[in-house]
Amino acid sequence: MLAVGIDVSKSKSAAAILNQDGTVHTKPFEFHHNQSETKALIEYLKDQNQQVTILMENTGHYHYPILKAFEEEGLSVCLINAYQMKKYGDMELRKAKTDKKDALRIARYALEKGYSLVPHTSMDQKYEDLRFLARQYDQRMGTLTTNKVFLINLLDETMPGITKLLSLTTRDPETSLTMLFIKRFKSYDRIKKMGKTRFLDSYDKLARKSRNRHAYGYGLAIYELALNSITTRGENEYTLAAQDQCADLVCESQKAADAIIRQMQTLAETLPEYAVLRSMAGVGERLGPLILAEIGDIRRFHSGKALNAYAGNDAPPYQSGTFESHNRHISKRGNAALRKYCFEVMQALKLTRPQDDPVLQFVLKKEQEGKPYNVAKMAGVNKFLRIYYARAMETLKQQ
Numbered sequence: 001m002l003a004v005g006i007d008v009s010k011s012k013s014a015a016a017i018l019n020q021d022g023t024v025h026t027k028p029f030e031f032h033h034n035q036s037e038t039k040a041l042i043e044y045l046k047d048q049n050q051q052v053t054i055l056m057e058n059t060g061h062y063h064y065p066i067l068k069a070f071e072e073e074g075l076s077v078c079l080i081n082a083y084q085m086k087k088y089g090d091m092e093l094r095k096a097k098t099d100k101k102d103a104l105r106i107a108r109y110a111l112e113k114g115y116s117l118v119p120h121t122s123m124d125q126k127y128e129d130l131r132f133l134a135r136q137y138d139q140r141m142g143t144l145t146t147n148k149v150f151l152i153n154l155l156d157e158t159m160p161g162i163t164k165l166l167s168l169t170t171r172d173p174e175t176s177l178t179m180l181f182i183k184r185f186k187s188y189d190r191i192k193k194m195g196k197t198r199f200l201d202s203y204d205k206l207a208r209k210s211r212n213r214h215a216y217g218y219g220l221a222i223y224e225l226a227l228n229s230i231t232t233r234g235e236n237e238y239t240l241a242a243q244d245q246c247a248d249l250v251c252e253s254q255k256a257a258d259a260i261i262r263q264m265q266t267l268a269e270t271l272p273e274y275a276v277l278r279s280m281a282g283v284g285e286r287l288g289p290l291i292l293a294e295i296g297d298i299r300r301f302h303s304g305k306a307l308n309a310y311a312g313n314d315a316p317p318y319q320s321g322t323f324e325s326h327n328r329h330i331s332k333r334g335n336a337a338l339r340k341y342c343f344e345v346m347q348a349l350k351l352t353r354p355q356d357d358p359v360l361q362f363v364l365k366k367e368q369e370g371k372p373y374n375v376a377k378m379a380g381v382n383k384f385l386r387i388y389y390a391r392a393m394e395t396l397k398q399q
Contacts (some may be wrong), residue, residue: 001049003114005107006056008063009097013056015041016103020121033065041194042073045229055110055117057082076119078110083333085109120361127296130267134293137260138337144170144253151246157233158187158243161225165218173251173265177210182247188226189234199223264289272399273298273392280388281357282348287341294338298393304386311338313381330378342384346377 002025007014011033017026031037045052054070056063058079070077080351089095089105104379115307122128148168157184168180173179184206185191191199199217207215233239268274268289301307308314312334317323332339349360362383366376 001051001106001114002045003111004045004054005055005103005105005110006066006171007106008059008066009055009099010062013066014099014103016100016107017045018104020111022108022111024104024307028103028142030099038069042069044224045075046073047168053117054078055080055106055116057085057106071120071122078117079120080117082111085094107343123269123297126267126271127293130264130289130293131266131296133260133267134290134337137257137264137290140253140260144250144257147246147249147253151243154239154243154246155182158189158231158239159185159226159234160188160229160231161260163220165221165225170250170254173254175205175210176214177212177215178212179247179251183244186217186243187234188229188231191223191226196223212258213294242307248356256279261286261289264293268292272395276391277388280345280384280391281354281360281368282352282384284348287344287348289337291341291345294335294341295388297337298389299396304389307385311342311385312333312336313339313342313378313385339381342381343377345384346380350377356359358387373376 001046003018003020005016005018012030013033014028014030015026016024016028019025031041045054052075054075054077056066056077056079058081063079067077070169082124085106088109090101092105117294126146148170152163152168162181163178166181168178170176170179181203184202185199194202194261200223203219203222204216207219265285265288271292277283277292295307295310298307301310307312309331312332313330314334315328315330318328346359348362349357349363354360359380363376366379367373371379
């Protein structure tokens with residue numbers, strides 16, 4: 001048997017090959033992620049006429065080209081978490097760090113732990129597409145947040161304090177009162193020039209367009225705020241042009257994020273376990289596809305406990321001698337995005353308070369026991385994921 005360790009980096013990788021007895025079969029070498037060099041490595045491995053165990057780190061998207069090339073040629077590949085590989089390397093006394101030494105270390109791990117390695121199997125394409133769209137959604141939301149910060153910075157100079165009266169919500173940009181207000185009135189200086197009567201009439205028309213039932217009570221408060229505020233660039237044409245541009249960017253970022261969510265909803269509806277997830281209280285049209293994208297194929301977990309560990313919502317036991325800890329924090333070593341979305345489900349449950357929901361009842365029970373706010377909610381996340389696992393597995397077995 002040959003153990004092949006591949007240390008992946010951008011556009012090129014280092015490979016090392018060890019014999020079954022741990023001796024070096026082929027000295028570490030580098031190869032680029034192109035057809036010729038990757039194919040040469042594959043042909044070399046096939047010419048050895050031995051069983052081959054290939055191991056590489058799961059490094060974002062950098063390992064995809066090699067993984068695809070190996071799998072197309074019928075070679076199975078095992079992936080390992082980069083942190084797990086790092087902890088394995090910590091056992092060495094002299095911690096030398098080069099790509100070639102890392103490849104040798106990975107090959108040595110494949111040789112020693114080959115019995116526990118599981119070959120990579122591509123998830124169903126739908127799960128892969130959901131995960132990809134979820135990452136794109138995160139990027140769009142990051143862009144949206146950045147653009148909102150830029151817009152608020154400009155509003156501090158043209159309309160200071162306006163976001164305290166009109167919150168900067170953009171879930172529906174076309175009818176958002178704040179966005180319509182910014183584009184219509186530009187600055188407090190222009191509001192003061194309009195006069196009270198004219199401004200209030202114009203504001204009432206804008207409020208009707210926004211369909212915000214609370215909008216009508218803000219008109220007078222905004223006018224008084226405009227009279228008492230000091231603007232620094234309220235009449236500067238360059239500032240107002242930049243402000244309009246930032247407002248447009250905020251709207252476009254929100255529309256892009258919404259479009260991705262709609263794509264995720266359409267894709268998620270073709271998966272049988274999505275109906276189970278959506279039937280659970282607190283899971284809406286946005287959180288449902290995002291949670292499903294982070295979990296992926298539920299069948300790859302052997303239990304609800306394993307699913308919680310994947311989310312980093314597990315508290316590993318700690319015992320030594322006569323001491324046994326009974327107050328352990330969650331590990332937070334897992335999928336942070338999944339943990340975040342599930343926490344948002346707990347917040348939705350506390351707001352809506354659905355009757356007889358087992359997860360909400362569990363959270364309330366923990367709060368009555370004196371558990372802190374976040375501890376009770378993460379306990380609820382644990383319960384939520386266990387229930388989803390059981391229901392989803394039952395649904396999939398019936399398919």
